Amino acid sequence: MVKKHFWFGILLLVGVLLLSACQDDTATTDDSSSGSSDEPVTLTFFSSDGVEKEFNDPVAQKITEETGVELELDYPVGGNDEAIPLMIASGDYPDLIFAKGDIGKLIDAGGVIKLDDLIEEKGDNLKAMYGDQLDRLRNSIDDPSIYTVGTYGVNNAYWETSGTFQIQLDVLRELGYPEINTLEDFEAAITEYYEKYPEIDGQKTIPLSLLGSDWRWLITVGNPAGFAAGLEDDGQWAVNDETGEATYKFLLPELKEYFKWLNGLNDKGLLDPESFTHTYDTYISKVSSGRVLSVADQDWDIADADKALVQDGKEERTYAPLPVTLTEDYQSKGLKDYGFAGGWGIAISSTSEHQEKAFEFLDWMASEEAQILTNWGIEGVNYDIVDGKRVMKEEDRQRMNNDADYGKETGVGFYVYPFPQWGTAAVDSNGQSITPDSEQDIIDNFNSAEKEVLAEYDMENWIDWFPPTEELGVSKHGSVANFTIPSDSDLQVIQQKADDLIQQRITEAILAKPASFDSVWDKMLSELKDMDIETANQAMTKMVKDKKELWGTN
Template sequence: MRKGNFKRATICMLLAFIMLVAGCSNNDKTSKNSSENEDGTVTLSLFSADPHSQWDNMESPVSKKIIEETGVTLNAEFDVSGGEQKIPLMAASGEYPDLILPKGNASTLVDAKAFLDLTDLIEEHAPNLKKVYGEYIDRLKWSEEDPSIYILPTTPVDQTYWVPGTGFMLQHEVVKELGYPEIRTVKDFENAIREYKEKHPTIDGQPTLGLSLLADDWRIQISTTNPAFLATGAPDDGEYYIDPETYEATMHYRRPEEKDYFKWLNHMNDEGLIDPESFVQKYDQYLAKISSGRVLGLIDADWDVAEAQRALREAGKQERMHGMYPVTLTEEYKHPNFQDTGYLGGWGIGISVDCEDPVRAIKFIDYLASEEGQILQNWGIEGEHYEVVDGKRVISEEEMEKRNNNANYVKETGIGVLKGFSPVYGDGVTDSTGQTYTIANPDQIKDAYTDVEKEVLQNYEVEMWKDLYPQKEEFPVKKWGAGFNIPVPSGSNLELINQKCFDIVKKRIPEAILAKPEDFDKVWDQFMKDLEKAGVEEAEKEYTELVKSRVELWEGK
């Protein structure tokens, strides 16, 4: 589910200008970085490749408490383009904020020597980081050749997953009206959408939309292309399918079964069941359309549409919210959403070489990883967001109602605002009192369901959406973690080919879906030829070597 790298040609055109500006402004280099405030606190600059719709500017009650405890506040920038442009520009200029969360572009910054090696800082100043990572600390090493620790992974440690996260989504009203039909294959999904749409051509005075897809920049992977491997039984390894026995990598579009998946989408479009604006709409338009309640089906990740689901709930349109189903192309496949990757290193937060006080920076991150810091980020402030009763943290019904229904709860309270900036324990892990660090547990999740949602689940004879899915015990643990998490060397031939291939994907996949059915094979054949011409076979060989190196690096760690 990874974004493409910023086009090399664009970098080349801008590089000369950037370096000229950098040379002229070197004397002002530290002005955007750490600075001491009049009250004795320090402001650290931070860049995140992810947007943050609930950012509170460190002004919420929880964030103020963290400033009080650490003496650190953040001046943060959140990118809407996944860092694809900003990070290469940073590397070209040689100027960096104090803290960087680069997602899949860490190698660009590592190659530019933008990050500090955090090994000694962790050993000397970060006992909580050492405790949280525990046995996985060796997975933080960059590579066999370079054992430095540049990135502190923010993936929850020892997470128990109780929520599917991704799948095929149908409005509750659809399955309810149709008598709760089995939703197991794409044909089941298609039939439900068609039948309901024919009965209800409009919803609230607007045309009913069957399935809306999203192809806005990198999000084409989340909603349009990644589901092709998930629906054909392959786990999420980014743009490659990795053979679990040989570790050989294949660009996943070249799997024959995925051609069948996209042919199904082509059929859906020909039947008038796909939103005609799917490949031209922007992300905000997509969310607004879902929030209106007229989109029956989605194929997406829960985090990508969470804002729209909250909006529906807040508007009292519970029946127009969506359930998550483990749909696959045919029944021979099992949806691998819950396949275990082991603990993932690679994506997280790093401290740049421009940080004037790296000790203070690592101590700030270490506080967030402490028991106190994690309780603040999950539960809030005692007496304000929860009470302690008989030694246990208890959230009142009134407060839980706010958590579940106030779309701006995170921003207003600060609970969870900084959670993605440090390693944390996952759902199910208990603290020193024997209570879970997070509030997420099966009972809490079920209590948070709407009445409509509970009714739907009851009719499918399960208690949680997870129960509909194949469980992790049905799959082997992936020895390489996740393919998208393996750094591709910046400026490498592999990176260049990957970008060429992704550009082809963004052109050919929409073209194949929108083609006349009789033209689909011709478009697909051209798609395959384009990938071969771009060097996909060479890329597959190079990526295979990266996968094998990752397996060796992580063996027994």
């Protein structure tokens, strides 16, 4: 009997030990999945401006090494702008979300968390980065909470601009380096060159090409009209910065004047007839061929085409930005300082199981270490320390300017936007530029044709053509383009209808016979009135005034 109890005791002890071991294994697995072990935590990240990419380049690996975080990158396939509404409908959110202008929808749906307490408790890097600009992250007067961080630099310098139009360097060279300040000057230049060279490399020359078949209608059609009229970049609005009064800009007679000029350009055969039908890929292919004399586009949108031209030895077919306005009575705002924009940014979802880890990751991205890594890459690999200063390796500098895949392959520069960023004017603790994009870097990186043309104009940089930033002052309201308009508000509903209408009607007006232009325009104004655009004007005016009150810039 004693022997039986002995063996029973032994078996019981073994069982307890085995159970204990199993429990230890389970705890280890749980710890690993929660990120408390050496295994990195995977955070899903949806970016409305993302592209197909794995988080596996050298800079990404270094980020993981420093933070214990791997990102699973997601993006809107095919430019799908319904991605955020679909998230809200399903209630299935990634850990991190960059929703751009749809952030208001996520806030209203309870899909993202407030960051105020986290910033106060463990946001030392973010607090240091934003400083007295922290209030610009706040959502609204009615809800002054912070839901997002990142997207735009806090301290920016204005050493580059895309201007109203960009014109091929060879046009400037061939015409003896003319001054081009007005629409009349611009039209004369592209007309003269087109008549001399109706073909380039065996293909028909295109004097001006736009991309009005998708959302870039706003970039290449709507925005240049405002720039030519001397407006600041407030998206679809014209804003009096002092009074806060906002007007839907397409109501202004100055914009009608611009589009009437564009209508005339089309009638004369100077506008690409496919401007409102071709795809982005086709448009970029045309620009890459070197036969498009001018575009009304931003550097970031044609960057791949610009690099392709350089690679093909067609540096003279790359572009210079122009401060073109309707007449000499208007002033280009290409170098306007909007201050830190606030508004849009990266949010942490309410359903994330790793909210604290996600915040710690975003805070680290605001650190000096992270800013140097994401902007410059890895010391000894992408840059060297020479006489105590960071110097980009020549191969990397060349690839950065000429290789469209450089950022995706190396990670250098790829994780700057839309994460927290100090800005192009910021310097590190040693007084060095936090980015490899100082004005001198920009000047040094100009291709040989750019340097030749700049010298002929007795300039060092293209911005020398433009009214200086100091003269234009700092915006008190930032930019309406970055406002978060409450979803389903009268303003949001009316503006969406108005935007859809003007894209249709203005396209129609540009392509109409000149004799029909006024009737198409007048019909559009009548339709805008019928949809109560004045109510939208009043609502946006209130938003601008509220923004100034929230920021203390009244």
